[in-house]
Amino acid sequence: xxxxxxxxxxxxxxxxxxxxxxxxxxxxxxxxxxxxxxxxxxxxxxxxxxxxxxxxxxxxxxxxxxxxxxxxxxxxxxxxxxxxxxxxxxxxxxxxxxxxxxxxxxxxxxxxxxxxxxxxxxxxxxxxxxxxxxxxxxxxxxxxxxxxxxxxxxxxxxxxxxxxxxxxxxxxxxxxxxxxxxxxxxxxxxxxxxxxxxxxxxxxxxxxxxxxxxxxxxxxxx
Numbered sequence: 028x029x030x031x032x033x034x035x036x037x038x039x040x041x042x043x044x045x046x047x048x049x050x051x052x053x054x055x056x057x058x059x060x061x062x063x064x065x066x067x068x069x070x071x072x073x074x075x076x077x078x079x080x081x082x083x084x085x086x087x088x089x090x091x092x093x094x095x096x097x098x099x100x101x102x103x104x105x106x107x108x109x110x111x112x113x114x115x116x117x118x119x120x121x122x123x124x125x126x127x128x129x130x131x132x133x134x135x136x137x138x139x140x141x142x143x144x145x146x147x148x149x150x151x152x153x154x155x156x157x158x159x160x161x162x163x164x165x166x167x168x169x170x171x172x173x174x175x176x177x178x179x180x181x182x183x184x185x186x187x188x189x190x191x192x193x194x195x196x197x198x199x200x201x202x203x204x205x206x207x208x209x210x211x212x213x214x215x216x217x218x219x220x221x222x223x224x225x226x227x228x229x230x231x232x233x234x235x236x237x238x239x240x241x242x243x244x245x246x247x248x249x
Contacts, residue, residue: 029197031206034094038185038192038205041175042098045145045157045166054149059099060131063088064142083116084134085221092132093214095145100125102213107220112228121221 036042049056079087093102105123112119118135143164145157156167163176176182183191189205196203 029193030208031193031196031203032090032094032208032211033189034097034205034207034210035185035189036091036095037098038188039159039162039176040182041157041159041163041166041179042095042145044175045155046098048166048168049147049149049155052149052153054151054153054155056099056128056147057150057152058129058131058148059096060133060144060146060148061092061095062133062142062144062146063092064133064135064138064140066139066141067137083222083225084119084136085225086218088134089218089221090211090214092134093217094210096130097210099147100128100130102210102217105130105217105220107217107224110221110224110228112225112232115232116225116229119221119225121224123217 096102103125105125108122108124110119110121113135114137117137120131120133123130123132141160143159145159147155149155154168157175158164158167159175163174163179165172166175192203192205195201196206
């Protein structure tokens with residue numbers, strides 16, 4: 028038997044192309060910033076996107092974020108710093124540190140726009156940006172801007188590539204780094220650390236609410 032993780036973003040070539048751009052400049056990372064905003068009432072591929080409001084946003088999103096980060100750094104149990112709790116927990120910001128690398132994460136639901144932005148700042152203060160809010164998105168650096176994956180329309184999509192990889196592993200008994208279950212375990216550990224802070228912040232926030240303004244805040248419990 029084989030247990031694999033759905034690390035679907037590892038099958039997106041625009042991340043590989045983005046990494047190659049930075050590596051071609053032989054740059055060392057100083058910080059990574061990742062913005063992940065979901066639009067309220069978003070319709071994608073003809074369907075209304077929904078989510079379970081009882082599942083905190085970090086539990087919902089961190090596996091994807093950790094799989095993306097694994098392309099650029101080793102994912103371990105990082106210390107959580109500068110935790111910012113907004114709108115009843117539907118918008119959170121925090122930092123995680125890996126030695127000299129600072130990672131800033133900005134997660135939110137029910138925003139006016141969908142936003143997926145990965146920004147990497149190097150030791151020489153060069154800024155590289157991958158905006159994949161609308162796939163495949165674009166890459167910006169040194170005042171240049173270009174499509175992150177020009178062949179996106181013609182290629183197999185990430186879900187198909189991941190499923191084909193999974194069946195290939197099962198049939199041929201090969202290993203696959205992209206299906207590595209360790210990423211899921213590490214993201215779960217990070218989520219546990221976040222959850223401790225999140226619940227304390229949510230409790231403090233809920234104490235500020237009384238019966239007279241509960242309607243004002245009810246939409247923020249998501």
